[in-house]
Every structure is written in structure tokens, then in C-alpha cells.
Amino acid sequence: MSTEQEQVQVEDYKYGFHFPDESVFKTERGLNEAVIHAISDHKNEPEWMREFRLESLRTFRAKPMPNWGGDLSGIDFENICYYAKPSEKQYDSWDDVPAAIKETYDRLGIPEAERKYLAGVGAQYDSEMVYHNIQQELKDKGVIFTDPETAVREHPDLVRKFFGTVIPYSDNKFAALNSAVWSGGSFVYIPPGVHVDVPLQAYFRINSQNFGQFERTLIIADEGSFVHYVEGCTAPVFATDSLHSAVVEIIALEGARVRYSTIQNWSSDVYNLVTKRGVAYKDATVEWVDGNLGSKRTMKYPAVWLMGEGAHGEILSIAFGGKGQEQDTGGKCVHCASNTSSVITSKSISKDGGIASYRGQIKVEPGLTNVRSHVECDALILDPESKSNTYPYMDIMSDDVSIEHEARVSKISEEQLFYLTSRGMDEEEASTMIVNGFLDPLVKQLPMEYAVELNRLIELEMEGSVG
Amino acid sequence: MKLEIRDLRAQIDDTPILKGIDLTMESGQLHALMGPNGSGKSTLSNVIFGHPSYEVTGGEILVDGQNILELETHERARLGLFMAFQYPVEIPGVTVGRFLKRAAEIRFGEEDFKASAFIKELRSWLDFMDMDQNFINRYLNEGFSGGEKKRMEVLQMLMLKPSFAVMDETDSGLDIDALRIVANGLNELRGPDFGGMVITHYQRILDYIKPDFVHIMYKGTIVTSGGRELVEALEERGYDWIRKQHGIEEEENEKEIVHEH
Numbered sequence A: 001m002s003t004e005q006e007q008v009q010v011e012d013y014k015y016g017f018h019f020p021d022e023s024v025f026k027t028e029r030g031l032n033e034a035v036i037h038a039i040s041d042h043k044n045e046p047e048w049m050r051e052f053r054l055e056s057l058r059t060f061r062a063k064p065m066p067n068w069g070g071d072l073s074g075i076d077f078e079n080i081c082y083y084a085k086p087s088e089k090q091y092d093s094w095d096d097v098p099a100a101i102k103e104t105y106d107r108l109g110i111p112e113a114e115r116k117y118l119a120g121v122g123a124q125y126d127s128e129m130v131y132h133n134i135q136q137e138l139k140d141k142g143v144i145f146t147d148p149e150t151a152v153r154e155h156p157d158l159v160r161k162f163f164g165t166v167i168p169y170s171d172n173k174f175a176a177l178n179s180a181v182w183s184g185g186s187f188v189y190i191p192p193g194v195h196v197d198v199p200l201q202a203y204f205r206i207n208s209q210n211f212g213q214f215e216r217t218l219i220i221a222d223e224g225s226f227v228h229y230v231e232g233c234t235a236p237v238f239a240t241d242s243l244h245s246a247v248v249e250i251i252a253l254e255g256a257r258v259r260y261s262t263i264q265n266w267s268s269d270v271y272n273l274v275t276k277r278g279v280a281y282k283d284a285t286v287e288w289v290d291g292n293l294g295s296k297r298t299m300k301y302p303a304v305w306l307m308g309e310g311a312h313g314e315i316l317s318i319a320f321g322g323k324g325q326e327q328d329t330g331g332k333c334v335h336c337a338s339n340t341s342s343v344i345t346s347k348s349i350s351k352d353g354g355i356a357s358y359r360g361q362i363k364v365e366p367g368l369t370n371v372r373s374h375v376e377c378d379a380l381i382l383d384p385e386s387k388s389n390t391y392p393y394m395d396i397m398s399d400d401v402s403i404e405h406e407a408r409v410s411k412i413s414e415e416q417l418f419y420l421t422s423r424g425m426d427e428e429e430a431s432t433m434i435v436n437g438f439l440d441p442l443v444k445q446l447p448m449e450y451a452v453e454l455n456r457l458i459e460l461e462m463e464g465s466v467g
Numbered sequence B: 001m002k003l004e005i006r007d008l009r010a011q012i013d014d015t016p017i018l019k020g021i022d023l024t025m026e027s028g029q030l031h032a033l034m035g036p037n038g039s040g041k042s043t044l045s046n047v048i049f050g051h052p053s054y055e056v057t058g059g060e061i062l063v064d065g066q067n068i069l070e071l072e073t074h075e076r077a078r079l080g081l082f083m084a085f086q087y088p089v090e091i092p093g094v095t096v097g098r099f100l101k102r103a104a105e106i107r108f109g110e111e112d113f114k115a116s117a118f119i120k121e122l123r124s125w126l127d128f129m130d131m132d133q134n135f136i137n138r139y140l141n142e143g144f145s146g147g148e149k150k151r152m153e154v155l156q157m158l159m160l161k162p163s164f165a166v167m168d169e170t171d172s173g174l175d176i177d178a179l180r181i182v183a184n185g186l187n188e189l190r191g192p193d194f195g196g197m198v199i200t201h202y203q204r205i206l207d208y209i210k211p212d213f214v215h216i217m218y219k220g221t222i223v224t225s226g227g228r229e230l231v232e233a234l235e236e237r238g239y240d241w242i243r244k245q246h247g248i249e250e251e252e253n254e255k256e257i258v259h260e261h
């Protein structure tokens, strides 16, 4: 009881509680070959995956840190624990999950999600899936929704064919790091023609101090299939820096459509450096909905490579940069085929000296016709201390291309506040209402309970902001 | 409710606009405020609600004896004051339904608030105002026509049932049918517990609502007050008549400008 009270008081951050660390296996802090072997041994991996990890580690060491997109000098790679496993078991039903873990989930509203979406809850406690539940119906359709470790064991052909093909370990320093030490995440395979009607959800959180989270997600949508994958995330507050560096790969084969929605709300000490990329083949669609709150620095630019004619890419990015935070987010679309289209929509809010930057790229390969792209960036700046930047890059090598780019920066107007306060709302509530309104066109595209959660998170961010 | 304005003076950017306003208005009464463009009518309503751009340099505003000048805008609203804006602002992304639900919760108390009754009432007032039901899900004032914005102000007033409402040119920009609807709306609210001040340039709305008192504002002061007969005199003879009646001298430079045109 006393321990729990102490923990709950850690910070004012609303999700800033955490429970005793019950990890049963943990590597030493720091990164070296021995750590890789320990992870690989512990996961009982085949030799090819061990080799992949070791090669990735060599690449990680050889690559320089990115010198753009925000200050990363606070990351101490030698002071991070790269792997911890909380319990031995996977659970098929909620009743089997240990009480301490359940309590964590309770506070995150997981049972709620469970009730609403019995389809498949993949929840990550530290770096391991501890709870997994796939509705029989999905199994019958041949859908695979599991953690990547299981996939490596049970579906080696699929994994070897696609793993690391969209984001090779050599892509960037943090993709290399993830490839070396990845643990947990999701593996999804949707067979040809199968439409998954309910969103697949994974909910995870960091629960060990100084414990980086390196989950790895691979989604393969076979021809003509559809899936909406939803990932939510919220982390407790720790005194020292944490690192979250995930890799998400999506493959949408001919005529498939994959939608991937995320809302992340990391505590303000986390570096959130995620590489997300999808490839869309002929007539396929890849959509990213990416909401980023919290964290110390976020660098995240979901990308879509349009590989076949008729392919479509869509990226919706929402960022909230609060005090001491820097959200460097955006999107990237690479047109590699004729008759392809892409849309990037970004909405950012900065407050209390926070920085929200849009960084985006549209690339069109040579010799293409009928390529269309639309980029729209809206920034809302809540006070004079806060900043918004826009870095749009265009790399257009064909002529028959229509590219539109719109950027707007706005402030909350005195007249809007006056109008709402004249109807009885205090200034804080009025500002929050305006901010939520600013985001509404994007929030509407989220599944209901995530939309509600995002609105609530914005309310928390806005609390005490007006004085 | 009793609203007393005593020797109210206010300025914007060091330019005095209100130069000593005295007005006493009570529940059960309907007042009309008229006056030429730029005379300070909207300034007066904004100052009553505590708009941050205006600096009050003298006088007081009392609601049932309590000076409200120190209160914040939302606190004044919570006393039961309501303003229908001359130029309602657009609030993108905030639906009419969501906004009004919150305003109603504040007005009537969250404990007593019943969502189903609220929606039912909202729907019936929308019908009353001859507005489409889909306004509930539209973003507040965004893309509304001028007349629709004015109807929305009246709709809010009908929902929130203020004790005292200031309506700033709610009749401007309305077609003939809408004008009658707005007047009917206002008449619905009238009763011993409701007071209002209607700012207008036109006799037409006043024919419908029949105000008890008429005040004429000129260059930041109320130059004359009376009954409905004032409106007819004004309509016939224009503001020149007021000037002559009250011996107001044009300032020299203003005269020149008038002559140039």
C-alpha cells in the first residue's frame, strides 16, 4: 500500500504511475555482442535471425547520429537496458493475467478495449507479449496476429521473405539499433481477399526504468485484403532518459489496403525515434494516422512507397509539442509508378515553449505520368514562446505531375476566446475546445475510443495552460 | 435581474469611445438601442461582457447591485447574461451540438443536465428557427451565411434562456421571413424573468417586438431616451434631427469631410 502511494505520487503526469518491476530476465546495461547473443539465446532464435542482429549491430556502430531534426545528445546508449522479459507466459484470456499487470492495464483502460474489441488484443508489458487474444473467426480466416518472436518460430517462410525488406537495417542508425535488439511488437498477415472488419489493437508501455523499447512490427496484407491496425501507447514517468526506437513495416500487395493508427503519449523523458514505412503495390493503399504527444524528442516520418500503378498513400500526422518537448514529425511519399496519388495532412500544436515541426518529402521518380500529391500543414501556436517550423522537401523528376502544398500557421484568436467565454466557459476550457476543434477533422478518422482518448489527453496537456 | 450602467467610460488604444453611459434595465423590460454607425453600441455590449480589448476608465456596471467589472467574461455569463454577437466568429472543428451542450451544462448545472432532453429541445428550436437539423453536426458558424449566423445566435439564446440578453444588430442581414422568425423567438423568451436590449438600425424589428424603451446613442453617450414614438420620429427625420434637437455641434473637421462628399 505504502509503495503504491509513493509510486502514484511520482509526478503530476497523469499516467505517471508504475508497478514493481517483476522482470524475470534482463540483460546488463549497454550494447555489445554478448547482449545480442543473450537476447537471441533467450528467444531461442534460428541462426539467421541471430546473424541479422549481429550484422545490424555492426551497422549501428558504423552509422553517425542524425545531425538534423532535434538534439539527441542526451541519449546514452551504454546506460540503457536493451532487453527485459517480465514473465514466462503468454495468456489467452484476461483471467490468467497476473494482478499487477492487470492493474496497469486497468489504469490504461485495457479491459474496456477488451470488451469492445474482442477481436484481438495484443498487449505488451515491457518487451514481451503477455496477453494475446485472437478471435476464432480471425483464425478461421487464416489471419495471423501474433508477436514477431512467435512468427519467427511458426511462420519462418513469411518472416524471411518480408522481414527487413521495407526498412533494411542499413536504413538509418535507429533502424539498425532496432534490428539488432528488437523485442516484441506485432506480426500480422492477412490472406488474399480477407477483410478484417474490426481494428486489430496492440497496447503497450514501458515499465522498467532505463529500459528502451524496441518493438518490431511487420504487417503483410496479401492481395485484395484489408486491415486496420491500431497501436496506442502511454508511458510512465522516469527520472532518467528512456529511448523508444521502433520499426514498423507494412506491405500492401496488389489491391490491398492497410490503415495503421497510432496515438503515442510518452512521458517527457523519452526519446521517441521511430521508423515507419509501407509499400503499396498495384492498386494498393497504405494509410498512416500518427498522433504524437509527450516525449522529449520525437522524430517520426511515416512513409509510403508507391510501387505500382493505381497505388495511393495517405499520411495524417498530429503533433502536440508541450513544455520542453520537440515534435519533429511529418511524412514521406515516394512515387515509383505512374497513376499514383498521395496525401499528407499535418496538424501541429505547440505550447509553453514547445516546438512542433513538420518535415515532409514528396519524391517522384523519373519517367512517370499522372502523379498527384497534396500536402497540407496546419500549425496552431498557443503562446509567443512556442514555435512551429515547416520543412517541405520536393524531389520531382517527372513532368506530368500535380503537386499542391498548403501551409497555415494560426493562433487562437481573442475573438474566439471571447465568444466561448461569453457562453460561460472559462478561458482554459475555451482554449481546449478550440484546440480539439483544430484537430477534429483528423480525430474523426480515429476509432471512437481513441478519438475520446486523444481528446482527453489534449485536455490534460491544456490543464493549467492559461493563467 | 437588474442591470445598471452608471457613468460608464471606456476606451480602446487610448481613444475614448464610451463617454459616460447611464442606463438602467430590468427583467420584464425590453429596451432598444439605436444610433449611427460608430456611435459605440457594440462597444457598450462588449464592455458589458468584459472584452479584453476595451479599457474601462470610469463608472460601473451593476447586476442586482453587484459590480461586475472585476468579473471575468465567463463569470458574467454565469450570472445569466447573454450576448448575441453582431459578427459571430467561426470556431472550426467545434460542432454546434457539442458547443451548445457544454454551454447548457454550465447554464443549468451538470447534475441536472439530461442529454436526451437537451437534444429534443435543440431539435425543436431548430425547427422553430426554420433551420435544418444538420446544423447540430456542423462546425460552429463555419461557412454559415450571414443570416444563418444570426439565427444561430437566437437559437443559442432560446436554448440558454438568459436572464438578460444583449442583441447586437441581430436583425441585420436577415430576409423578411427570418426577421419575423427571430422576432418570434425573442417574443418566446419574454416574460417577467427576462430582460433584453436590442441594438438595431431599423424600425421593422421594433414593430414586431415592441420595445418598452428606446435609447439613442450618439458619439459615446445616450442623448435621448423615450418610448416607441422616438423610433418613428427617427425613421422620418434621421439623425440630423437628433443633432439639432440636442444642439450637438459637428466638429469642424468632420463637417469638411461631409461637404467633400
Ligand SMILES: Nc1ncnc2c1ncn2[C@@H]1O[C@H](COP(=O)(O)OP(=O)(O)OP(=O)(O)O)[C@@H](O)[C@H]1O
Binding pocket: B012, B013, B015, B017, B035, B036, B037, B038, B039, B040, B041, B042, B043, B044, B053, B086
Ligand atoms: N480596435 C479599435 N481601434 C480603434 N477604434 C476602434 C476599435 N474598435 C472600435 N473602434 C471605434 O470605436 C467606435 C465605436 O465602434 P462600435 O463598433 O462600438 O460602433 P457601433 O455603434 O456598434 O457601430 P455600427 O452601427 O456600425 O455597428 C468606432 O468609431 C470604431 O471605429
Ligand SMILES: [Mg+2]
Binding pocket: B041, B042, B043, B086, B168, B169
Ligand atoms: Mg455595432
